Amino acid sequence: MQVTQSWTSQDEEFFFDPVWHTYKLNGRIIPSVTKIIRTVTAQDLSHIPPDVLKKAADRGTAIHKEIETGVISSIEANWIEKQINRNNCFFEKMFYCEYDNFTFAGTADIIGIDTVYDIKTQNEPDVFMWTLQLNLYNLFFKKEHLKVLHTPKSGNYKIFDIPHLTENQIKQIIFAYQNNQTIGDDFMKDLEVIENVRDVEPIKLELEIYKQNIGELTTNAEKLKAQVEKQLQLYKAENYSPDTIDNAKKDKAELNKAAKMLNDKRIEIERQFMKPIDDFKNTINETVALIKTASGEIDLIVKVVENKEKEAKKTIIVEYFNSLNFELIGIDKIFNDKWLNKTAKIEDTKKEILEKIEKIKSDLNVLERIGETEARDFYLSTLNLDAALAKADEIKANRERLAKLEAEKTKAETEQKDVEVINEMSKPVPEVKEDTTSEPITSTASERIYTVDFTAMGTEAQLKELQSFMDKIDIKYQFKK
Numbered sequence: 001m002q003v004t005q006s007w008t009s010q011d012e013e014f015f016f017d018p019v020w021h022t023y024k025l026n027g028r029i030i031p032s033v034t035k036i037i038r039t040v041t042a043q044d045l046s047h048i049p050p051d052v053l054k055k056a057a058d059r060g061t062a063i064h065k066e067i068e069t070g071v072i073s074s075i076e077a078n079w080i081e082k083q084i085n086r087n088n089c090f091f092e093k094m095f096y097c098e099y100d101n102f103t104f105a106g107t108a109d110i111i112g113i114d115t116v117y118d119i120k121t122q123n124e125p126d127v128f129m130w131t132l133q134l135n136l137y138n139l140f141f142k143k144e145h146l147k148v149l150h151t152p153k154s155g156n157y158k159i160f161d162i163p164h165l166t167e168n169q170i171k172q173i174i175f176a177y178q179n180n181q182t183i184g185d186d187f188m189k190d191l192e193v194i195e196n197v198r199d200v201e202p203i204k205l206e207l208e209i210y211k212q213n214i215g216e217l218t219t220n221a222e223k224l225k226a227q228v229e230k231q232l233q234l235y236k237a238e239n240y241s242p243d244t245i246d247n248a249k250k251d252k253a254e255l256n257k258a259a260k261m262l263n264d265k266r267i268e269i270e271r272q273f274m275k276p277i278d279d280f281k282n283t284i285n286e287t288v289a290l291i292k293t294a295s296g297e298i299d300l301i302v303k304v305v306e307n308k309e310k311e312a313k314k315t316i317i318v319e320y321f322n323s324l325n326f327e328l329i330g331i332d333k334i335f336n337d338k339w340l341n342k343t344a345k346i347e348d349t350k351k352e353i354l355e356k357i358e359k360i361k362s363d364l365n366v367l368e369r370i371g372e373t374e375a376r377d378f379y380l381s382t383l384n385l386d387a388a389l390a391k392a393d394e395i396k397a398n399r400e401r402l403a404k405l406e407a408e409k410t411k412a413e414t415e416q417k418d419v420e421v422i423n424e425m426s427k428p429v430p431e432v433k434e435d436t437t438s439e440p441i442t443s444t445a446s447e448r449i450y451t452v453d454f455t456a457m458g459t460e461a462q463l464k465e466l467q468s469f470m471d472k473i474d475i476k477y478q479f480k481k
Contacts, residue, residue: 023105033106037132040176040183060121076151088113097140113312115145123152135165310340
């Protein structure tokens with residue numbers, strides 16, 4: 001059963017009816033890309049029997065459905081799947097486009113990072129119509145490459161690289177449609193369409209042996225060994241004495257010479273015996289080197305394309321992060337290189353970014369309750385809550401330790417100042433000459449003398465003045481230490 005598709009924004013409603021194959025924008029029918037290109041090319045399918053058209057349409061629909069759902073079973077869909085990177089693609093993207101006061105709509109088969117793909121299943125290529133169709137699509141999607149994935153029943157599958165039309169050519173198509181005209185045969189005379197057959201037979205390498213003789217070497221080595229063992233009896237150390245030392249030196253030189261000659265001959269025979277193996281190894285090594293060189297050159301191309309895909313994917317991720325307006329950190333703080341892998345889906349990456357942001361907010365709420373600003377700043381530089389909590393404990397401990405040291409310092413300074421005041425007061429006060437104009441302060445002999453023990457508190461100047469006053473009125477006192 002066919003299902004009507006639509007989407008609605010705040011200001012407009014875009015609607016597609018697959019029964020009548022019509023698009024509506026805010027209740028108004030707008031032309032489809034298919035209708036436009038059939039009009040300007042005067043395509044006529046009336047000569048094709050309806051049952052043939054239906055079979056072709058059903059085959060195309062089935063292949064499109066496999067690609068859209070990812071449930072691949074047909075040979076055609078398998079081939080198409082190899083030409084795209086599914087994780088970086090959108091499928092069956094419905095759109096409408098306003099260009100030069102003209103509005104039209106369509107549904108693109110596959111939208112990649114930098115490519116618009118269209119699946120074609122007809123038997124014969126129709127590059128002219130494909131070029132018009134994909135260029136009209138690209139007025140909306142604005143991709144760098146346009147490609148048709150052609151899967152005819154013959155099995156001769158190809159990729160067609162579709163050229164970009166100029167702005168003047170696009171306007172010519174729209175003008176022709178609006179005026180119910182057709183486009184001339186010379187419309188594409190200067191355009192180049194590249195056919196790429198991507199199926200390459202693998203190199204089949206099976207090393208075969210045409211002739212092989214199992215190594216066999218017949219020599220007199222055993223005979224020589226027996227001969228040497230027998231003759232060496234004459235060269236035992238006990239056969240020599242200080243009187244025959246010259247003979248010993250001569251015999252030693254002869255033995256060394258014989259050993260060297262025998263070993264040199266062994267090396268020569270071994271080299272000759274191994275020559276076929278050495279030639280064989282060298283040939284295979286050279287062949288392997290040729291293969292690796294070709295593989296390395298392809299790898300450079302692959303890496304360029306992969307890096308380009310990764311950069312495009314990274315741009316999408318960064319733009320999404322920036323759209324969230326989360327300015328406490330930069331994207332580099334949470335960026336994961338695995339997001340750029342082919343197997344990583346953009347939607348999964350977006351979900352992971354949101355989860356990371358929510359965790360950061362939650363962690364900051366924990367630190368907010370602690371109230372240590374430095375710990376919060378430390379967290380934003382590390383995104384490690386445990387480390388930030390440890391930092392908060394460290395900051396608190398340092399603050400308490402500094403406060404304790406400051407209190408002890410203040411107490412020590414106060415005590416030292418008290419000692420200095422007492423010491424200063426203990427010094428004798430210089431005798432003050434009595435002012436003859438003042439009335440003398442005297443006490444009568446009949447007055448009772450009291451002893452009072454008290455503590456005086458005041459500034460150094462005040463205490464000195466008190467001491468001077470007591471001296472002046474002849475009050476006896478003493479300092480306690």
